[in-house]
Amino acid sequence: MPELFTVEALLAATGGRAETLAAKSIGSISIDSRELGEDALFVAIKGDRFDGHDFVEAAFKNGAVAALVCKGGAGDGRILVPDALEGLRDLARAARQRSRGVVVGVTGSVGKTTTKEAIRVVLSAAGRTHASIKSFNNHWGVPLMLAGMPENADFGVFEMGMSAAGEITPLTQLVRPHIAVITTIAPAHLGAFDSIDGIAAAKAEIFAGVEPGGTAVLNIDHEQAHLLTAAANAFGVRIVTYGFAPGADWHVGRLETTGDGSVAEIHHDGAIHSLLLNVPGRHMVANAVAAMAVAKIAGVEPDVALTALAGFGAQPGRGQKLLLGPSDKPLLLVDESYNANTASMTAALDVFGSQKASNGRKVLVLGDMLELGTESGKLHASLAAAVNASGADRVYLVGTHMAALAEALGGGRVVAHTQTAVEMADILVNDLAYGDAVMVKGSKGVGLAGIVDKIRNRFA
Known part of the structure; x- marks a missing residue:
């Protein structure tokens, strides 16, 4: 892998101190000890749930050639800085400057x-x-x-x-x-x-x-x-x-x-x-x-x-379309599971409206749109017209906020409404069939990606 930073440049950028460091340069940077590129520098930042310093040894075992740390000393391939995250920012500034x-x-x-x-x-x-x-x-x-x-x-x-x-x-x-x-x-x-x-x-x-x-x-x-x-x-x-x-x-x-x-x-x-x-x-x-x-x-x-x-396509979780099963009667899965707000929901529903099921039903799985504050109920209910215009035959809802949409759609329109994606997964996959077209969309925190994985595993 091409050289990203020499160790000399790395130390100059971060003001770090290293006592025993065999590497002369790094070729990549990571904060995940499980995902390391060639000649990687592991940066031990402290997050909300994990402290990267707990994974320094794992990073070295997985191929890191150096680690940027703010505790534990400057030996054994470690580069000691006052703050690991700020050290990463220093490297970013150096990369941008050059x-x-x-x-x-x-x-x-x-x-x-x-x-x-x-x-x-x-x-x-x-x-x-x-x-x-x-x-x-x-x-x-x-x-x-x-x-x-x-x-x-x-x-x-x-x-x-x-x-x-x-x-x-x-x-x-x-x-x-x-x-x-x-x-x-x-x-x-x-x-x-x-x-x-x-x-x-x-x-x-x-x-x-x-x-x-x-x-x-x-x-x-x-x-x-x-x-x-x-x-x-x-x-x-x-x-x-x-x-x-x-x-x-x-x-x-x-x-x-x-x-x-x-x-x-x-x-x-x-x-x-x-x-x-x-x-x-x-x-x-x-x-x-x-x-x-x-x-x-x-x-x-x-x-x-x-x-x-002309060769650009939708990304996983953001409208990616997958055909699963037999070529003459596939199940079409539209994966919109990564994120959702009223604008992206309306846009996705509009696109789904033009989508045909090859030989089956059109199915919608919609999860809560999170972080909408006091307007949440009103904004969820506002999706009713777009849901109806999409031509969906069956509608499944996940999350507490989706109760407002269920009410706006009226009785009999919603096949099932669960509080969690885990509860919905088996209900949905047991109702789907080859020939159906299903779109799954909601905020990432709702966990609809798990439903997408279950559909893929069942129908691939």
């Missing part, structure tokens, strides 16, 4: 991981691209991803998340993006805010770290768009807009979407581009157009972006 690539930051209430992936796919077609994996977008995930950026990367793409005000500011000041993308604003984490406008203000913190001369790429298909443009202007950041709304710099015109894909006309700067995606949905088109806008700003021509996006 980089000559174009750096992109992505946030938003809905679609940030999928948009990040679309940007990664497009930029990878034009140069060496380093990007956040999974949803590593918090106070430890962002520095971990940034610290792992190779010096020769042409592009870096980093996702930034938050659950409260003030959390994005230190992340964006670490990443220092040249391009900052905000996908949309929706009532996610509403329990921590007085209003959706407060969420918009928290997302707009990303502009605090934008490099001089940088650009904001903003979706304008939501009511808080004017707040984001005002915030970008206040930070002196150039604005490029995208969306279905008239006047967007990257405007989505004619759109045709089916259960299998989307075709859209994208208008920009007097030209019309034909965007083909092998995933359906207006929201997926919007995510792809954000990637087109970022690519153009980064110096990548639209034709390169369009070709790359």
Whole structure:
């Protein structure tokens, strides 16, 4: 594996002390002793449930060549620093300082991981691209991803998340993006805010770290768009807009979407581009157009972006479609189990409405949307129209908050309603059959991924 940091550079960046360290360099960085790359540095951060220092020995047994620690001494391959998490941030700062690539930051209430992936796919077609994996977008995930950026990367793409005000500011000041993308604003984490406008203000913190001369790429298909443009202007950041709304710099015109894909006309700067995606949905088109806008700003021509996006697909837990069982009568599983709020629920239900069951029934499994505060009941009930419009034959609900949706749907519409995903799993899989189409969607904390796994195991 190529060298990421020499030990000399690592010690200089962190101010760490090492007494017996055989390694001369590291090739990767990890905070998980079970998942280590080649020539890995293990960083022993203390989390809410675990202390990484308890796993240092396991990390060495699994192949780590060094460990960044803040207790236990500086011997036996350990590098002692005052604070391991701050040491990781120091490495992130060092990686960003030496980089000559174009750096992109992505946030938003809905679609940030999928948009990040679309940007990664497009930029990878034009140069060496380093990007956040999974949803590593918090106070430890962002520095971990940034610290792992190779010096020769042409592009870096980093996702930034938050659950409260003030959390994005230190992340964006670490990443220092040249391009900052905000996908949309929706009532996610509403329990921590007085209003959706407060969420918009928290997302707009990303502009605090934008490099001089940088650009904001903003979706304008939501009511808080004017707040984001005002915030970008206040930070002196150039604005490029995208969306279905008239006047967007990257405007989505004619759109045709089916259960299998989307075709859209994208208008920009007097030209019309034909965007083909092998995933359906207006929201997926919007995510792809954000990637087109970022690519153009980064110096990548639209034709390169369009070709790359033609092979782009939905991610696990975020709309990934799986055909299970016999080819003549498969069960279609749409996995939306990773996250949910009213915007993403409505978008997913709209896409499911265009989906056909090959030879069976359309089945919905919906779990609680978490962290919605006092508006939770109202927001869950508001999904009733979208559920009915989806054409679902059978509806299963999981979680206490879904009681409001059950009431809004009316008697007889809900086949089963359980408090936990574990209770629902057997009920559901025993009712499914080959030929059915089933979509599973809810907040990650509800645990619907377990239901997805059970469906896959039963019908694969």
